[in-house]
Amino acid sequence: MALKLSPAVLILIATVLIVVLPGLVLPSPYYYRVGALVFISALAVIGLNLLMGYAGQVSLGHAGFFAIGAYGTAILPAQLGWPPLLAAATGVVLAAALAFAIGRPILRLRGQHLAVATLGIGMLITMVLNAEVAITGGPDGMAVARATVFGFKLRAPETWYWISGGLLILGVVAALNLLNSPTGRALRALHDSEVAAEVLGIDVTRYKLVVFVAASVYAAVAGAALALFSGHVTPDVGSFLRSVEFVTMAVIGGLGSILGSIVGAAVLVILPQVLTVFQEYETLVLGVMIILFMIFLRGGIVPGLAARLTARLTP
Amino acid sequence: MTASMTARATTTVTARLLAAARLTATASMLALGLAAGFGGVGAAQAGEIRIGSVLSATGPAAFLGDPEEKTLKLYAEEINKAGGINGDTIKLVIYDDGGDADKARTFATRLVEEDKVAAVLGGTTSGTTMAMVPVFEDAEMPFISFAGAVGIVEPTKKWVFKTPHTDRMACEKIFEDLKKQNLTKVGIISGTDGFGKSMRDQCVKVNAKYDVEIVAEETYGPRDSDMTAQLTNLKGAPGIQALVNPGMGQGPAIVTRNVRQLGIALPLYQSHGVASKSFIELAGDAAEGVRLPAAAILVAEKLPDSDPQKAIALGYKTSYEAATKGQVSTFGGHAFDALFILKGALERAKSSDAAKIRDEIEKTTGFIGTAGIFNMTPADHMGLDLTAFKMLEVRSGDWTLVE
Incomplete structure (x- = not known):
């Protein structure tokens, strides 16, 4: 029996267990909130991991796309009266479109040059969010309208635990499918050596662009979920520190590992909550x-x- | 496939399965560790009153959050030494959100669900405060914020209060002073940073109330090092009688220097954003004659003895500076005011019932704090009026009161 389970299926089973098991026993809304935050971060980190861990392209501006998802969800209902879920979907499309538009020129860069370019994009996005006070509420942020599904308001942490858990499982399925497709194999070839990949006839630019757009979609979906869940967004969602946090999650959990993305996110979201016992030494520990x-x-x-x-x- | 190959394959797959199982277990344990490891502080004990606080003691807003935290700890201890509140000792549960609104919200949930606090103080920035407000409104938890934005208490939210004065009041104080001198045509030069922008937006909303006309406007970036171009434009604006500069950081000091360099003789008003000694040091001689609205605490020693705030402001300044060896700021004062407003409410409520505590906070009248005299009403959950600000003028390198 054991022979028939491919690694992909194991990863999927593990993800489902990670979502379902704690979900059955957690004692209070606080824990569900922390759980939901883990899943939301994990989703963004899986996207980043596709880019960094599999395709070997560094991004220090990942939070910028996270912020576009979050602010799309916040701004469209507030300014134009759109339904929040439609706004969330639009935010994700916008992030993908932006990634597509800027991906072509900047993905020609490599290594630290690419890192700096993505860093710049992330910073530009936060600058706009901070400066356009009339639209985004500036540094104080803005409230996000609650999403309603069939007359049921999505607001309880328990509800969001299951929604974000579901999104995470979908994200893992999509990532596994991508990795087991010809695209996935091309990405791995690209990771090892771009020149070799190119010699083998792999359209390097195209695959890089595909994975860059995919990563931005992951981040934007996660950002939209965060905005709807928290009910308030501030420009921190797109800050450089947030981008670094995503990279740290991916690296701690394991580059090129889907489960690693989830574990990395869990560690960095849960540890600060556990470490409050150390009070001022928290950050040090x-x-x-x-x-x-x-x-x-x-x-x-x-x-x-x-x-x-x-x-x-x-x- | 030979037997040995199959065997090896089976071993690897088994190993993988095991690894995956272990990992799942580890991850679930991490998640479940929440349940076992870091619950709340436990149920409240008899003789103890729990006060929660979420502050940005680290991160970009640490210059606000740090004095707030020190103030809360200092005075909770003093109150406990003096017998506590109705005989109960205060137990502070303080979390550091690092300036991150989502973390603040998580900690807010934690205070409500796990720590079962009686009331919550803090929320250092307007962003973290606004992120926490829905949590406390839902949980019906009395909450007093230390953040500036008008939006926190307008529209009034049942469970939410705040102690700092707002940017709008600073604008009003400036316009009031202008009106007194019959200066009605002003030019505004503001920073595009969060503070400058927010205050500028408030100023252009209230100028008409004081019959002040804004004849020209200019802005500068937070890192600009020369504003002579903007100031030249303002100088040429027809009928201009005074300059107002909402901003914080070094921008206002540069504006002040540039104004003197260009020989502009118009009265210059700075904001409470630069109400610290470092502004005078940065602007040097150019600061002479500059006016700005500021909280009483900055000029505690200079207040006339008849001023009801003098004793409180001076007392807080002395204790804070003795305990922390640092310089007093208005920010810690906001925490001081909130803690003592809550203390008063708890003493009057004589119960840990959230609704009673809330009602008593709302009934706070004549409370003399570091930021002014608080008179809360159901319609006003801040309770300060313009007397909270003192108009200061720089004379011979120091603040003097203008009244």
């Missing part, structure tokens, strides 16, 4: 823990642990 993760599980938590387990189990 968090920093030390991240360093320790990086020293002892250099490939990231999930690939690192998997490698150790496999090593122990195979003599």
Whole structure:
């Protein structure tokens, strides 16, 4: 039996368990809120991981697309009276369109040049959000209208736990499908060597663009979910620090690992909540823990642990 | 496929399965660790009153959040030493949101669901405050914010109060002073940073009330190092009688220097955003004659003895500076005011019933705080009027009161 389960199916089963098991036992809305935040971050990080872990392209502006999803969902209902869910979908389309438009010129850059270009995009987006006070509410942010489905207002953390969990599972399915397609194989070839990939006849530019747009869609969906869930957005959602946080989640969890994205997000969302017992030393302890993760599980938590387990189990 | 290959394949798959199972277990445990590891502080004990607070003690707003946190800790201890509130000791539950609105909201949920606090103070920035407001409104939890935006208490929200004066009041104070001197045509030069922009937007809403006409407007970026071009434009505006500069940081100091360099003789008004000694140091001699509205706490020693705020402002300044070795700021004062408004409400309510505490906060009248004299009403959940601001003028390198 065991032979028939492919890694992809295992990853999917693990994701479903991660969503369902805690969902059955969590004691209060607070825990559901934290859980929902883990899933939302994980969704954005999976997108980033496709870009960084599989295609090997660095992005330091991922939060910019996250912010477009969030602010699309906030602005369209507030300014034009759109229904929130339609606004969320539009936000995602906008993010994808922007990624498509800017992807072509900037994805020609490599390594640190690409990192700086994406950084610039993220910063531009936050600058606009901060400056256009009349539309975005400026640095104080703006309220987001609640989404209503069949007359039922989506507001309870429990509801959002299951919605974001569902989105995460869908995101994982989509990512696995992408990776097991010819596109996925092309991406991995590109990750190892762009020149070699090109020599093999892979349209490098096109695949890079595909994965860049896909990553921006993940981020925008996550951003839209966050906006609808929290009911208030501020320009921090797109800040440089948020982008760095996403990259850290991807790296800690494991680059090139879908489960790693979820674990990385879980670690960085949950740890600050646990570490409040250290009071003012909280940030220090968090920093030390991240360093320790990086020293002892250099490939990231999930690939690192998997490698150790496999090593122990195979003599 | 040979037998050994099949065996190896089986082992790898089993290993993978096991690895995946372990990982799932680890991840679920991480998630479940929430349940076991970091619940709340536990149920409130007898003889204890729990007050929650979410502050931006780190991150970009730390210059606001840090003095607030220090003030809360300092005075909670003092109140406890003096016998607590109705005999109950205060237990503060403080979380640091790092300036992130989503974290603030998570902590707000935590205070409500897990820590079961009696009331919540804080919300350092307007962003974090607004993110938390729905949580407290839903949970019917009394909440006093330390953030500036008018939007926090307008429209009035049943469970939400705030202690800092607003930008609009600073504009009104300036316009009131202009009107007194019959200066009715002003030019506004504002920073495009959050503070400058927000205050400018408030100013252009209230100028008509004081018969002040805005004849010209200019802006500058937060990092600009020269504003002579904008000032030259303003200088040429027909009939201009005074300049108003909403902004914080070093922009206003540069404006002040440029005004003198260009020999513009118009009266210059700065905002409460630069009400600190560093402004005078940055602007140097050019600051002479500049006027600005500011909280009493900055000029505590200079207030006349007849001023009811003098004792409170001076007392807070002395205790804070002695305890922290730092310089007093208006920000910590907002925390001081909120804590003592809540203390008064708790003493009058004589119960931990949220609705009673809320009602008593709303009935706060004649409370003398560092920001002014608070008179809350069902329609006004801030309770300050223009007397909260003192008009100051820089003379020989120091603040002096203009009244």
